[in-house]
Amino acid sequence: MSDLFFYGTLRHVPLLEAVLGRSSSELSLTPAILRGHFVSAVQGQDFPMIQQADDEQALGLFVQGLTQADLDRLAYYEGGFDYDLRPLAVTLEDGTWAQAQVFFPEPTAWVADGTWSLDGWVERLGDVTALAAEEEMSYLGRVAPSDMARSMPAIQTRAWAKLFARQRRTGDARDVSKDVIVHRHHRAHVNYFAMEEIDLQHRQYDGTMGPTLNRSALLQGSAVIVLPYDPVRDTVLLIEQFRAPVYLIDDPEPWMWEPVAGMIDPGETPEQAAHREGMEEAGIAFDALHSAGGGYSSSGSSTEYVYLYVGLGDLTDPAITAGLTTEGEDIRSRVLPFDMFIAMVDRGEFKDLPLLTLAHWLARHRDRLRG
Incomplete structure (x- = not known):
């Protein structure tokens, strides 16, 4: 078991759940502070970086009891962003301290650019980043992190399109939660575009569920x-x-x-x-x-x-x-x-x-x- 301190986008619990592939109710989450460090924005990027800075403190989330499978998923997610883990002491909300692993960027990977706000990031990109992470993590064990990093802009564009699509109502009274049954959903290929396959049934006009159909789709953004x-x-x-x-x-x-x-x-x-x-x-x-x-x-x-x-x-x-x-x-x-x-x-x-x-x-x- 391992304990980690998250200071950036993974403080957003829906994103953390998407990356780990399980509910936050199964995790031990505690607000914490990493003293002597500062979280800054990254030039040209939406995620932050952490730097050493006297008399500063980085707010974050202390997560205990992560399994090796959790660490493998985190390494896959962060692997495309040039981050490594370091052991440091963090201060918990009750004043005690604990040892935690912290993701640090490669020294020359990014350029700091002012203060980064979690609340501002969540408002703008929290939902789309969590949705994109679901697609990214589905390729764990099949696509190398370096290859996945090249696909991330397209994955994020598709996730943004999904958020638009979920609001696209014209008054149809049918309910996909009741009128569509999914038996298998497979993400077959990812690059600039993605190809997904699905086996499903949908309700027919006579009220019965139709036969199981195998269909494929080219996944694109809007x-x-x-x-x-x-x-x-x-x-x-x-x-x-x-x-x-x-x-x-x-x-x-x-x-x-x-x-x-x-x-x-x-x-x-x-x-x-x-x-x-x-x-x-x-x-x-x-x-x-x-x-x-x-x-x-x-x-x-x-x-x-x-x-x-x-x-x-x-x-x-x-x-x-x-x-x-x-x-x-x-x-x-x-x-x-x-x-x-x-x-x-x-x-x-x-x-x-x-x-x-x-x-x-x-x-x-x-x-x-x-x-």
Whole structure:
């Protein structure tokens, strides 16, 4: 058995439960202080780091009786973040002290950047981090920590999308807790995307439970798709980039003309992501966003939900090439008069379905936007 002191995100009990894979009711949790240390924010990151500092103290959580299995799970979770354990004495809430293991970062791994607040972090990212940890920990023993670290941004994006999805109600009276029975749920693959398999039954329209079905899904986060439109000049902007899935299906033209698009990062609203992607992919600052609806892009195979917008802006001097080199993006843009754009839509010159959806929405609302 081992005793650990947590000073950072693992003080958030739902996250600790997700990492350990068991309820906090099975654990001994006590508030504690590590004297001579200071918890600071990390530059460019959402988690904190700990440093030695005279006359300072780090608030934390003292957890007793952790098993070897618990330590293995913690090592897997923290392994992707360059942390090691050190033995130190901590002061408990009754004034006594105890020996505890403490996670410390590698000396050159991070750069301190001011004070870190647990309450502020929980409000912004507590739920999504705990949900992401559930997916991450399901790969323990199958995916190396270093490989999992590369997948974490995508896992967090999927977790953020799940939180959005849980609020997506339209009035359907059916209850999945009663009308769906899951027999097996297997996370088969993880990388930028994930593939999950499930064996389930669902209630049929005659009231009975149907046969057990085996289904697979491509797990993705939510995305925003924005068609830039200049109502003064009556022009639209399209971007073109290479798309590997189009190449993989043997399409001889894998360079696709599309609207501006991108994934919604954890902590972002769809509108914030739309403005960010406008700058990253086309160098456009939108004056206004008009919602064109939203929906699942391919509900039979993918979890991706897309939020559709027409973004109004000045298209007199758009970026010719753009994109983030860190994401391997090589993007060029093109401005088209609206009449030419719609004629190309009607001739079937575009293969991107969201682009076609937004083209038809703009055709119906163009006069209002110009007015």
